[in-house]
Amino acid sequence: MSGEEKGGAAEERTPNEPEAASPADPETAPEPPRADAPGDPGADSGSRSRTVLREILESSTLVVIMAIVASLAIGGLLIVFADEDVREAATYFFSRPADTFQAMGDALGGAYSAMFSGAVLNFNANDFSGVIKPFTQTLTQATPLIFAGLGLGIGFRAGLFNIGAQGQLLIGATLGAYVGFAWHLPWGIHLLVAIVGCALGGAIWGFIPGFLKARTGAHEVIVTIMLNYIALNLVAWLLTLDAFQREGSDNPITPIVDETAQYPLLLGSDFNLHWGFVLALACAAGVWWLMERSTLGFEFRAVGANPHAARTAGMNVTKAYILVMVIAGALAGLAGSAPVLGTEKVLTTATAGSLGFDAITVALLGRSRPLGTVMAAILFGGLRASGPTLQVQAGLPVDIVFVIQALIVLFIAAPPLVRSIFRLPAPAHEKEVAA
């Protein structure tokens, strides 16, 4: 496939290239209007600030933020129409329209204030720890998403579309949980070994598609999806074995991991937030260094951006694919440590939930950069944390949260749509394509 694309893409590109490149081409670009500057400084600085503004507007960060805004707005519409009072008031809309709008306002206000108090700060609480508890919940929920999102981000930047975080996470969680409840090691060492177990499990599950792609060209999307199923059913089978079940029980749930293997709580026993969050931030810093400062990351980025040029420059592309998948798998495996060593402390078939798939969105939303991934994970952690409050306080189905998540993905995938909604200028290169 790549062979055909190679020729085609090159031919498509070339005719436009000299002209398309020229706006930024200093060789042909006109000299800056230096002669005008002394006479009319205002014009010069004006055009410069316009240029800066355009750069901000063209940046995809703004598109990402606007996508979130648009999703919340559409989510708001859904909230309005899902609300009982609104529908009731709408039946006599033409006699008393004000009632309908009143009900709409109440529904929206109720929903978003419920989300805020569920995910950020709860001002109805009695004490300070109650006020900040929602935000610590958000960070707790964000922890596995940070780990897995970081791993997926490395893959995306290296040109690998790894859909397998779910399976990698599950295998990592399995190995980590087993170390946690079956082995009994001293304090400190036990947690360390359990964490390594999580990373190792994920790494093994990531190595398989990386190796297959490197050696046989098998496409990583298919292989990782299939490995997700294998992982899930493998875990389901393991949970039928005595070794993984609680003594005297037939339920598919493992014993609670030893306290020595659990992440210590970060803010005392009032909060669920554990040291896994700090480890996740440390991993984000590590991934930044790996991708931006190390020779290995340089290879990964080169292979992702242009494997042909990377190969011609003497890089070992297949080795890079395997390494990327191993590292991504290890990080997804660490994501598995958040539930089994942090919040739930047991392994079940539901441990992974939809974490592995949400992490894809998180990585895309964070543009595969560590800082962006952390922020996107916190946003998604907030959405997850706000679910129960939304249900209890505003009486809304928790599915609204998933709809908003899905809408964000939709908008992120279609930057021109976001730009046209908010009338943002298109980047220069897209204009060229459109012309």
Next chain:
Amino acid sequence: MKLELRKITKKFGDFTANDQIDLVVESGTVHALLGENGAGKSTLMNVLFGLYDADGGEILLDDETRVFAGPGDAMAAGIGMVHQHFMLVPVFTVAENVMLGHEQVRGPAKLLDLEAAREKVREISDRFGFHVDPDAMVEDLSVGAQQRVEIIKALSRDARVLILDEPTAVLTPQETDELLEIVGQLRDSGTAVVLITHKLREVKAIADTITVIRRGKVVGTAEPTASQEELASLMVGRDVSMTVDKDDATPGEPMLRVENLTVIDEDTRIKLLDGVSFEVRGGEILAVAGVQGNGQTELAEAILGVVDAVEGSVTLDGTELMGRSIRDNLDAGIGFVPEDRTEDGVVASFTVANNLILDLYDREPYSKRGAIDPGVVSRNAEEQVEKFDVRTTSTEALTGSLSGGNQQKVVLARELARDLKLLIASQPTRGLDVGSIEFVHKRIIEERDKGVAVVIVSSELDEVYALADRIAVMYHGRIVDIVSPDTDRDTMGLMMAGAHGDEEEAA
């Protein structure tokens, strides 16, 4: 039909691609639009063809103002365009391609009237002696024949103004001559021809009027009698020497020895390279000439180790290169300038600084113990940009935003940064403007004079003659002959078509 452009202005953001350009093309003449890459020629023609909206100015046909909303309008008004990269469907026949976009139907069932299209192709083909079979599949045709199909397509829509965008970029010398002949016939039949090019030889051969564009402005008009030097300096804006200054080679010991090198296509089992043997000594340039697709690409890639299915032997300074990794071969002292720089030479989304270390990143001083030193990388970039005169806003600019010539300088700067024993450069100046070509050639000859063995692969005969100490001509994966650069163009053309040269072999 008389075509007139008045004060055409086209801006992209703050950049003015066309600045008040005036152009008059009379019917029955060939008007050459001469300019470097990025000078604004193609932009101007895209405005004329309705692909871009002009920001100012007007288009007149027979003194009547016209506005074209798109190529359809322009074609209906009698303007035809042959793009540099053909707009043909490879799996359609010539007739199907010609009728594509304005299909005629017949009968109540509205079936495609293929016979009418065939007839049209035959008629035009006969009128101009094109020898194009309407039922031939386009993908089976030579590049020159495909171009004639494009011309037929334009003429079948009654084009009276025909724009040819860099038409000879993809042609062999013979095909180029044939095309120029066709252009002459079209002119004689009353068509107005606009020839966009940066090749001076062709302009001088066929043009009636020459308009030179530089940086979006018309900088002058010239008569075809003007010398190449005069045209080139108009185009570039300074004096340009058209010949490369070089002393005679002082070849040393044999450096590269290629024996019986064979590359087999994995799918078709065709021999892309068929038992090629030659020797290059340190301090000499061997230019590999030939029409594209005759094994030159595979030759260059096989020496570096990029292609897999290889038999034979390649030794560099006594070391066997076959079966080793690309990395090992680069370390052995090979500098490699790939044919397709956007595909294999640079990573467009990387900064200039990072592309300058694309194959140096894990060596000292650029990195230590796996950590890249950003300070060293950026200092290296500043130095190289200065030394190779890379025109970029900053070393942190994305390489994809540079012009082709400047991207090529980045590749060259990187490859020459190591101590080389062998430099392989494929199409080193393809798509480059006159100024950059001069620069690149100078650097290559400097390497030769340092004692490096140089292999140049080029389909431009001008380049081959300018650089070569010896010329290997390739045809169908074999070396037809290795000749001296004194061999005349006609003989060379024949050899490129597979005929053995009668010239005495150079040692």
